[in-house]
Amino acid sequence: MALMGLLMDQAQRLPYYQELSRKYGFRLLVFASNTIDWTTRRASGLLLSWGRWYEGVYPLPRAVYNRCYPGQREVISALEEALGKGKVFNTTTHFDKLQVHELLHSNEPLRPFLPEARACIGQEVTSLLAQGGKWVIKPRKGQSGRGVYLLEPAGDFVLVTSGMSIPLPIPSGELFSAFLDLAIAETPYVLQSHVEGALYEGGRFDVRLVVQKNRHGAWEVAGELSRVTAPGVFTTNYYRALYHPRKVLPVFKGRAMPIHQLMRKLAILAARQLDGSLGSLGEICVDFIVDPQGKPWIIEVNGKPDKGLFHELGDKEMLERIYLTPLMYLHSLGKRS
Secondary structure, eight states: OOOEEEEESSOOOOHHHHHHHHHHOOEEEEEEEEEEETTTTEEEEEEEETTEEEEEEEEOOSEEEEOOSSOOHHHHHHHHHHHOTTSEEOOOOSOOHHHHHHHHHTSTTTGGGSOOEEEOOHHHHHHHHHTOOOEEEEETTOOTTTTOEEEEEETTEEEEEETTSOOEEEETTHHHHHHHHHHTSSSOEEEEEOOOOOEETTEEBOEEEEEEEOTTSOEEEEEEEEEEEOTTOOOTTSEEEEEOHHHHGGGGGGGHHHHHHHHHHHHHHHHHHHTBBTBSOSEEEEEEEEOTTSOEEEEEEESSOOTHHHHHHTOHHHHHHHHHHHHHHHHHHHHOO
16 A cells, blocks of 8 residues: 655654554554655655554655644645645645635625624724624634634623633723734734524534545545533633534424535535635535524634544544545545556
8 A cells, every 4th residue: 555644743653543554554654844855755754554653764655644733835835846736635724714714705605604704903893893793803823712802892891702701891992992902913813793603501502514535535524513612601612512413403493404414515615615725625624603593604614623522522433534534535646646
C-alpha cells in the first residue's frame, strides 16, 4: 500500500490511528513541516504500519492530509510542487469567517439559511443596536469561542455576555464605544445577527455536521453531534452535554426528520461551495442553530474539525468513520498519477 502522509504541527503517536492501522493495514507517515529535507524529498517522522510505530527518515508520502492549524501556506505550496497538484488536501484549515460567509452567501440555495454578517466596525455596531435586536461579534479567525460576545440593547445600556458569564450592562455611548474599541483592537472581527435557538432541557443546542470526501472524492456527512449548554449560556462552545442530533431534534415533534435531512443537504452544499475557493478541501464541519420555528441556520464553518468530541459521544461506528473516511480519500489521491 502506498505511503500516506499526515502533516501536523508536531509529529506524535496517535492512539486511534494506531488502532485503525492494526485493523486495516495502512501505512501512514506522521510528520511536521520542519522535518522536511526538500533537497532529498525526505522527512523524519513517525511511520505507522500495521499498528506499529517506527521513528526514522522516510521518502515524502504520495499524498498528504494537512492537519496543521493555522495553515502553513508556503509549506503546502512546496508540497504540492513536490508531489503534484491536488495531492495535498485541507490546504486551508484556519477559515476567515467573513470570507466564508461571503462565499456561502453567493450560493443562492444557501443564502436563506445564513444570518446577516458583515465586517465589525464600531460606529455601525452602535447604529444597529440602536435599531434593536441582538448581535454577536467574534474574531474573523477565532477558535473555541474565545473573544465571542453577545450584544443586546436594553434601554440606556448594552448587555454584553461573554462565554458563560452573566450579562454585563454597559452604558450606551462613550463607555460602550470604548469597550468595543478595546474588544476589537487587536484582531479583525465579524458582526453576525444573533439566532435565537430552540432549547433542549432548558439549554441552547447546536448541530455539528462533519462533512468529508470519501474514496471517490464525493462529499458526505461522516459525523454529527449536538452540544447542549446549561440554561442561560449563549454559546455552545461551553456545553454541558453531548448528544446525537436525533436525541435533541424531537423537540420539533414530527418535523425532526425533515429538519435533520435539510441540514445534511445544506452542509454538503456548503462544502462544495467552499472547496476550491478556500483551497483544496477534504474535510470541514458545519455548525447549525435551529430556531424555535424549526429553521436551521449556518452559524459557522470550521476547517479543522475537533474529532475529540466524538470520543466523548461514545458512538464507535461514527468515530471510526470520521477518522477513516479522510484516509480513504487520501489513499485514492496517492494512487493517482
